[in-house]
Amino acid sequence: MKQKNNNKAVLFRLLAYTKPYRLSLILSLLCALISVTLSLLTPILIGRAVDYIVGEGNVAFSKIIPVLAELALAIVGSAVFQWLMTYHTNKITFRTIKDLRTRAFHQLNKVPLRYIDQNSHGNIMNSMVNDIDTVSDGLLQGFAQLFTGLVTIFGTIIFMLMMNVTVGLAVILLTPLSLFVASFISKHIYSKFAEQSKIRGELSGLIEEMVGNQKLVKLLSYEEKSQECFEEINERLHQCGVLAQFYSALTNPCTRFVNGIVYATVGVLGAFTAIRGMISVGQLSSFLAYANQYTKPFNEISGVITELQSALASAQRVFALIDAEPESSDEGLLSVLACDGSVTIQNVSxxxxxxxxxxxxxxxxxxxxxxxxxxxxxxxxxxxxxxxxxxxxxxxxxxxxxxxxxxxxxxxxxxxxxFGMVLQDTWLFQGTVRDNIAYGKEDATEEEIIAAAKAVHAHGFIKRMPQGYDTVLTDEGSNISQGQRQLLSIARVMLRKPPxxxxxxxxxxxxxxxxxxxxxxxxxxxxxxxxxxxxxxxxxxxxxxxxxxxxxxxxxxxxxxxxxxxxxxxxxxxxxxxxxxxxx
Structure with a gap:
C-alpha cells in the first residue's frame, strides 16, 4: 500500500510539471478521443457493408459505395487526429522534461557543498541525464498511450453493448482477468526496475571515479581490483535486469492468452446469436473486429506499464535530488559591504x-x-x-x-x-585560454587579461601555444601541464584583484x-x-x-x-x- 501511494504521489507530482502546457494536454486528449472514436466506427461500417452483400450476384453496390466512402473518411480522419495527438504529446513531453532537468540543475547549484561531498558524483550525473531520459521515454509519452488505450477499451464496450447486450456482458465479465494479469505483472516489475535504477547509478559512480582517476589507477596497479568492483556491481545489475526483463517478457504472452479467450468467447457467442437471428452476419463481423480491437489496448497498456514502472523509479531518484535540502536563503541579507579585511573568529565549533x-x-x-x-x-x-x-x-x-x-x-x-581563491586542485573548462583567465571577470579587457598573465609569468608559455590566448583548452585543461594549469588559475585571481x-x-x-x-x-x-x-x-x-x-x-x-x-x-x-x- 505504501509503494502504491508513493507511486501515485510521484505520478501526480510529475504531472504537475505539465501545468504550463495545459492547452496542449487538452488538445492531445481531445485528438486522442476523436481518433479512437473514428477507429471504433470502422467495424460498424465494415459490418454494414457485409450485410449489403446478400449472396453471389446479389450485391447492393449502390449502398456499399457510400459506406466505403464513410469508411475511408473514418480511417483518414483517425490517422490525422492520431498524428495531431502525437505532435502535442511530444511537445508536452520535451518541454516538461526540459523544465524538470532545469529544475534539477538549479537545485544542484543550491544544495550545500556537504550534499555534493556525501553523494557519488556519477550517481548525481546519472540522475541528471539517464533517469530524466527514462522519465521522458516512459512516463510522459506512455501517459498518452495509456489514455488512448483506456478510451478504446471503454468505447469498444459501449459499442458492443449497443449492438448486443449478451455478447457485450460476456466481454465485460472477462475484463477482470486482463486487469488481474496487468496488476500482477506491474507489482513485480516496479520493484525490480527501482532496484535496477539504483544499481545503475552505483555503476555510473564507479565508472566516473575510474575514468577521472585513471592515472592513479594505473600507478597503483589497481586495474584488477577496479575490474572486480565493476564486475560485482555489473553482476548485480545483470541479475536484477534478468528478473526485470523476465517479468516484462510475461506481459505479451499473458495478454495474448487473455486476448484469445476474449476473441473465442465473442466468436462462439456471436455465432449462436447470429444463428438465432438476433444479429446479422455483418454485425457478427463487427463483434469479432471489436473483440480484437478491445484486447489490443491491453497488450499496449501492459507494455506501457513496464515503461511506467521504470520511469516512476527514475522519477523518484530525480525528485530525491530536487528535494535535497538547499542552502539557507540569502533573502534579506547584505548585498553590499565595505571590506577592510579584518576577520574575527569567536568560539567556533x-x-x-x-x-x-x-x-x-x-x-x-x-x-x-x-x-x-x-x-x-x-x-x-x-x-x-x-x-x-x-x-x-x-x-x-x-x-x-x-x-x-x-x-x-x-x-x-x-x-x-x-575573496580570491587559488586551490591545489586546478579547475579549467573547455574554452579558450582567454575565457578561462577571465572566468571570474567576464568584462575584462584584453589588456587586463594579458597583464594578469604576465604578472604570474604565464604570458610566455601562452604566446608559444598554437593560437596564443585563443587556444582552446580541452576538458579540465588536459592538453597543458599541471603547472601551466595552476598558473592560469592564479592569473584568474590576479585579474579580479579581490580585497x-x-x-x-x-x-x-x-x-x-x-x-x-x-x-x-x-x-x-x-x-x-x-x-x-x-x-x-x-x-x-x-x-x-x-x-x-x-x-x-x-x-x-x-x-x-x-x-x-x-x-x-x-x-x-x-x-x-x-x-x-x-x-x-
Missing part, C-alpha cells in the same frame, strides 16, 4: 560528522592586511577553516565576523566576491624556479590585502605576519616564523624536518 568533533572553541583575530599562514598535519582542520570562512559549510556554533559583520548576515555571493586572498597549496604544482616568480607576484598582490595561506611547504610562509600551527582542530602554536622557531615546539620540528639534513 564545527564537525563534518557529529560523532567525530573536529574544531572546538576556535578563536582568532586577524587585522586588516595581515598575512596569516595555516600549517599542520593532514586532518588538522586547515582546509576546514577555509571552508567556514567561505561559508561552504556553516559553523555548528560560534561566529565569524568579517569587517565588523557576521558572515551569516551577508549574501554568499557578497562574501565570496571579497582578500585564500591560497590553499597554491604553488604545490609549480617548479621551484617558477615558484620564486609566483611568490614575488603573490607578495605584490597581497600588499594591503588580508591573506590566508594554507601550506605544507614551510618555505612559502616565512614572510607571513602570523602563522597558526593547528593540530586536531585547535591552534597549538601561534606567532611569526622567528618566534615559532624560538619556541622549539611543533612548528620547529616541522620546519627542521623539511630543511635540515640528519646524519646517523
Amino acid at each position: 564545527f564537525s563534518y560528522n557529529s560523532e567525530a568533533p573536529l574544531i572546538e572553541n576556535f578563536n582568532l583575530k586577524v587585522k586588516p592586511g595581515q598575512r596569516v599562514a595555516i600549517v599542520g598535519p593532514t586532518g588538522s582542520g586547515k582546509t576546514t577553516i577555509i571552508n567556514l570562512l567561505m561559508r561552504f559549510y556553516d559553523t555548528d556554533s560560534g561566529e565569524i565576523i568579517l569587517s565588523g559583520t557576521d558572515i551569516r548576515q551577508m549574501k554568499r555571493e557578497t562574501l565570496r566576491n571579497m 582578500m586572498l585564500i591560497l590553499d597549496e597554491a604553488t604545490s604544482n609549480i617548479d621551484t624556479r617558477t615558484e620564486v616568480y609566483i611568490q614575488r607576484a603573490f607578495t605584490k598582490l597581497m600588499e594591503g590585502r588580508t591573506s590566508f595561506i594554507v601550506a605544507h611547504r614551510l618555505s612559502t610562509i616565512k614572510e607571513a605576519d602570523m602563522i597558526l600551527v593547528m593540530n586536531k582542530g585547535k591552534i597549538i602554536e601561534q606567532g611569526n616564523h622567528e618566534e615559532l622557531l624560538r619556541m622549539n615546539g611543533f612548528y620547529a620540528q616541522l620546519y627542521h624536518s623539511q630543511f635540515e639534513r640528519h646524519t646517523d
Whole structure:
C-alpha cells in the first residue's frame, strides 16, 4: 500500500510539471478521443457493408459505395487526429522534461557543498541525464498511450453493448482477468526496475571515479581490483535486469492468452446469436473486429506499464535530488559591504560528522592586511577553516565576523566576491585560454587579461601555444601541464584583484624556479590585502605576519616564523624536518 501511494504521489507530482502546457494536454486528449472514436466506427461500417452483400450476384453496390466512402473518411480522419495527438504529446513531453532537468540543475547549484561531498558524483550525473531520459521515454509519452488505450477499451464496450447486450456482458465479465494479469505483472516489475535504477547509478559512480582517476589507477596497479568492483556491481545489475526483463517478457504472452479467450468467447457467442437471428452476419463481423480491437489496448497498456514502472523509479531518484535540502536563503541579507579585511573568529565549533568533533572553541583575530599562514598535519582542520570562512559549510556554533559583520548576515555571493581563491586542485573548462583567465571577470579587457598573465609569468608559455590566448583548452585543461594549469588559475585571481586572498597549496604544482616568480607576484598582490595561506611547504610562509600551527582542530602554536622557531615546539620540528639534513 505504501509503494502504491508513493507511486501515485510521484505520478501526480510529475504531472504537475505539465501545468504550463495545459492547452496542449487538452488538445492531445481531445485528438486522442476523436481518433479512437473514428477507429471504433470502422467495424460498424465494415459490418454494414457485409450485410449489403446478400449472396453471389446479389450485391447492393449502390449502398456499399457510400459506406466505403464513410469508411475511408473514418480511417483518414483517425490517422490525422492520431498524428495531431502525437505532435502535442511530444511537445508536452520535451518541454516538461526540459523544465524538470532545469529544475534539477538549479537545485544542484543550491544544495550545500556537504550534499555534493556525501553523494557519488556519477550517481548525481546519472540522475541528471539517464533517469530524466527514462522519465521522458516512459512516463510522459506512455501517459498518452495509456489514455488512448483506456478510451478504446471503454468505447469498444459501449459499442458492443449497443449492438448486443449478451455478447457485450460476456466481454465485460472477462475484463477482470486482463486487469488481474496487468496488476500482477506491474507489482513485480516496479520493484525490480527501482532496484535496477539504483544499481545503475552505483555503476555510473564507479565508472566516473575510474575514468577521472585513471592515472592513479594505473600507478597503483589497481586495474584488477577496479575490474572486480565493476564486475560485482555489473553482476548485480545483470541479475536484477534478468528478473526485470523476465517479468516484462510475461506481459505479451499473458495478454495474448487473455486476448484469445476474449476473441473465442465473442466468436462462439456471436455465432449462436447470429444463428438465432438476433444479429446479422455483418454485425457478427463487427463483434469479432471489436473483440480484437478491445484486447489490443491491453497488450499496449501492459507494455506501457513496464515503461511506467521504470520511469516512476527514475522519477523518484530525480525528485530525491530536487528535494535535497538547499542552502539557507540569502533573502534579506547584505548585498553590499565595505571590506577592510579584518576577520574575527569567536568560539567556533564545527564537525563534518557529529560523532567525530573536529574544531572546538576556535578563536582568532586577524587585522586588516595581515598575512596569516595555516600549517599542520593532514586532518588538522586547515582546509576546514577555509571552508567556514567561505561559508561552504556553516559553523555548528560560534561566529565569524568579517569587517565588523557576521558572515551569516551577508549574501554568499557578497562574501565570496571579497575573496580570491587559488586551490591545489586546478579547475579549467573547455574554452579558450582567454575565457578561462577571465572566468571570474567576464568584462575584462584584453589588456587586463594579458597583464594578469604576465604578472604570474604565464604570458610566455601562452604566446608559444598554437593560437596564443585563443587556444582552446580541452576538458579540465588536459592538453597543458599541471603547472601551466595552476598558473592560469592564479592569473584568474590576479585579474579580479579581490580585497582578500585564500591560497590553499597554491604553488604545490609549480617548479621551484617558477615558484620564486609566483611568490614575488603573490607578495605584490597581497600588499594591503588580508591573506590566508594554507601550506605544507614551510618555505612559502616565512614572510607571513602570523602563522597558526593547528593540530586536531585547535591552534597549538601561534606567532611569526622567528618566534615559532624560538619556541622549539611543533612548528620547529616541522620546519627542521623539511630543511635540515640528519646524519646517523
